[in-house]
Amino acid sequence: MVVTRFAPSPTGFLHIGGLRTALFNYLWARRNGGEFKLRIEDTDMSRNSAEATKAILEAFEWVRMDYDGEPVYQSDRFDLYRSYITQLLDEGKAYYCYMSKEELDRLREEQMARKERPRYDGRYRDFNGEPPKGVEPVVRIKAPLEGEIVFEDGIKGTMAISAEEVDDFIIARSDGTPTYNFVVAVDDALMGMTDVIRGDDHLYNTPKQIVVYEALGFKLPRFYHVPMILGEGGRKLSKRDGAADVMDYKRAGYLPEALLNFLVRLGWSHGDQEIFTMEEMLEHFDPSDINASASQYNPDKLLWLNSHYIKNSSNERLASLLEDFGVYLLAHDKREILLDIFKERCKTLKEMAEQITEVLQTPKEYDEKALKKAMKGEALQILAKFAEKVESAEELHLPTDYHSLMESFVEELQIGFGKIGMPLRVALIGRLGGPDLSDVMSIIGREETLKRVEKLIGYMKEKDAS
RNA sequence: GGCCCCUUCAUCUAGCGGUCCAGGAUGCAAGGUUUUCAUCCUUGUCACAGGGGUUCGAGUCCCCUAGGGGUCACCA
Numbered sequence: 321m322v323v324t325r326f327a328p329s330p331t332g333f334l335h336i337g338g339l340r341t342a343l344f345n346y347l348w349a350r351r352n353g354g355e356f357k358l359r360i361e362d363t364d365m366s367r368n369s370a371e372a373t374k375a376i377l378e379a380f381e382w383v384r385m386d387y388d389g390e391p392v393y394q395s396d397r398f399d400l401y402r403s404y405i406t407q408l409l410d411e412g413k414a415y416y417c418y419m420s421k422e423e424l425d426r427l428r429e430e431q432m433a434r435k436e437r438p439r440y441d442g443r444y445r446d447f448n449g450e451p452p453k454g455v456e457p458v459v460r461i462k463a464p465l466e467g468e469i470v471f472e473d474g475i476k477g478t479m480a481i482s483a484e485e486v487d488d489f490i491i492a493r494s495d496g497t498p499t500y501n502f503v504v505a506v507d508d509a510l511m512g513m514t515d516v517i518r519g520d521d522h523l524y525n526t527p528k529q530i531v532v533y534e535a536l537g538f539k540l541p542r543f544y545h546v547p548m549i550l551g552e553g554g555r556k557l558s559k560r561d562g563a564a565d566v567m568d569y570k571r572a573g574y575l576p577e578a579l580l581n582f583l584v585r586l587g588w589s590h591g592d593q594e595i596f597t598m599e600e601m602l603e604h605f606d607p608s609d610i611n612a613s614a615s616q617y618n619p620d621k622l623l624w625l626n627s628h629y630i631k632n633s634s635n636e637r638l639a640s641l642l643e644d645f646g647v648y649l650l651a652h653d654k655r656e657i658l659l660d661i662f663k664e665r666c667k668t669l670k671e672m673a674e675q676i677t678e679v680l681q682t683p684k685e686y687d688e689k690a691l692k693k694a695m696k697g698e699a700l701q702i703l704a705k706f707a708e709k710v711e712s713a714e715e716l717h718l719p720t721d722y723h724s725l726m727e728s729f730v731e732e733l734q735i736g737f738g739k740i741g742m743p744l745r746v747a748l749i750g751r752l753g754g755p756d757l758s759d760v761m762s763i764i765g766r767e768e769t770l771k772r773v774e775k776l777i778g779y780m781k782e783k784d785a786s
Numbered sequence: 787g788g789c790c791c792c793u794u795c796a797u798c799u800a801g802c803g804g805u806c807c808a809g810g811a812u813g814c815a816a817g818g819u820u821u822u823c824a825u826c827c828u829u830g831u832c833a834c835a836g837g838g839g840u841u842c843g844a845g846u847c848c849c850c851u852a853g854g855g856g857u858c859a860c861c862a
Binding site (some may be wrong): 327328329331360361363364368421424428432435436437438439458465476479482483484485489490492493494495497499500501502519520521522523524525545547548550552554555556582585586587588589591592593594611612613614615616617620621622623624629631644664665666667727730736737738739740741742744745751752753754755756757 | 787788789790791792793795798799800809810811812813817820821823824825826854855856857858859860861862
């Protein structure tokens with residue numbers, strides 16, 4: 321049985337580094353038919369917020385990573401932690417420390433002045449005397465005085481941390497609330513974790529947590545410390561690198577499977593494979609294959625993956641996804657052709673929405689450069705003749721109808737395709753570039769085509785007059 | 787600063803002592819397809835951080851240097 325977890329602290333939104341560790345935990349649990357749990361680390365009442373918790377849960381829902389059971393809130397478990405703290409106190413494995421915050425700060429300063437590593441000096445470790453008055457004590461756990469704390473990391477290998485690096489750290493604050501390293505160890509053990517996959521910024525918490533495991537007689541899980549995701553230039557990932565908030569990717573028009581595929585390939589690979597369906601990730605993922613080195617965020621590759629997944633999505637799904645971007649196609653009679661065209665050309669849903677809107681709406685203005693390039697020479701007359709041709713044509717429904725209409729038109733006038741193509745393009749969508757003209761005309765229909773052509777002709781005449 | 791981790795193309799990576807004059811992907815460049823743009827296809831571009839060892843043989847093992855990162859709270 322494999323049990324894993326993702327344990328965010330609700331101090332902000334879920335960022336992509338967090339999503340990646342969550343994904344790794346999720347994959348490893350699901351691959352082994354085990355359990356994946358969610359735990360909200362909200363022991364610091366002053367810093368966490370309900371909105372942050374909501375945002376994290378929302379992100380999980382968006383990427384469709386399901387967790388087992390209800391999320392566990394550490395704030396609901398203070399009684400439990402207190403009972404273990406009492407137990408350690410009774411067993412002499414933890415003790416009250418009466419040093420005030422100010423004294424502690426002073427000690428730290430002195431140590432730094434002597435170029436020593438700041439460290440609690442253990443002055444109350446074996447204290448039997450009369451406690452000083454007026455000080456609410458903290459509880460500290462007894463860490464080993466000498467030797468090393470050794471553990472096996474599934475990514476970094478054997479880690480041996482000198483006991484000197486681990487002091488008697490605080491497990492309960494003076495107000496009685498438990499601290500992070502204590503509750504994490506207690507919860508991981510009690511929730512039955514077999515594998516803990518987390519960011520390597522937690523590497524130095526591991527020996528501390530091992531002290532707790534051992535004091536309480538809990539069985540150690542396997543640890544995997546995954547390197548962080550760096551921003552462009554190898555610096556720390558920040559908002560400057562685009563979206564850090566997972567939900568920003570949704571808003572920017574990314575598909576969740578593209579984001580997940582992108583993240584799974586950051587620090588992990590399976591031969592030369594780039595595209596992974598959820599099933600394939602589940603089939604191949606193993607945390608011991610995660611690279612030991614940090615990787616850099618690469619937005620171009622994400623974009624590429626996103627366009628791949630858009631191309632391979634059904635029109636029905638795209639249509640419903642596009643509603644978030646203000647484009648309603650579910651009941652549109654030209655839905656299929658519209659989506660077939662644009663899913664090939666767009667990298668994000670947002671871009672798709674913009675381009676579809678551009679075709680569906682009569683142009684409000686014309687691109688200056690396009691006008692200059694397209695409307696020279698006989699362009700206006702050609703456009704007018706084309707309008708007559710469209711008006712008098714018999715069958716005009718499918719793109720092929722419009723296409724043969726254009727073919728016979730250039731044939732009759734003995735002109736190149738560009739002579740009508742460019743002005744027509746400007747008339748229809750207001751600029752050069754864009755999808756096939758026959759497709760556009762078929763989508764908007766004969767009447768709208770004529771309307772747009774006439775609008776441009778009118779616009780040009782007015783412009784000439786002034 | 788102490789301790790720890792990391793180092794293959796611009797980027798993500800393959801490589802687990804010989805099959806590597808280092809492979810794939812993204813990006814970029816060129817060409818083809820296209821009435822345009824995009825897609826797509828083809829080709830090209832680009833790397834073992836540096837220096838010592840070990841070995842018949844090193845991208846792969848060891849050491850040193852440099853660079854990057856993490857961590858040193860009554861935060862999580």
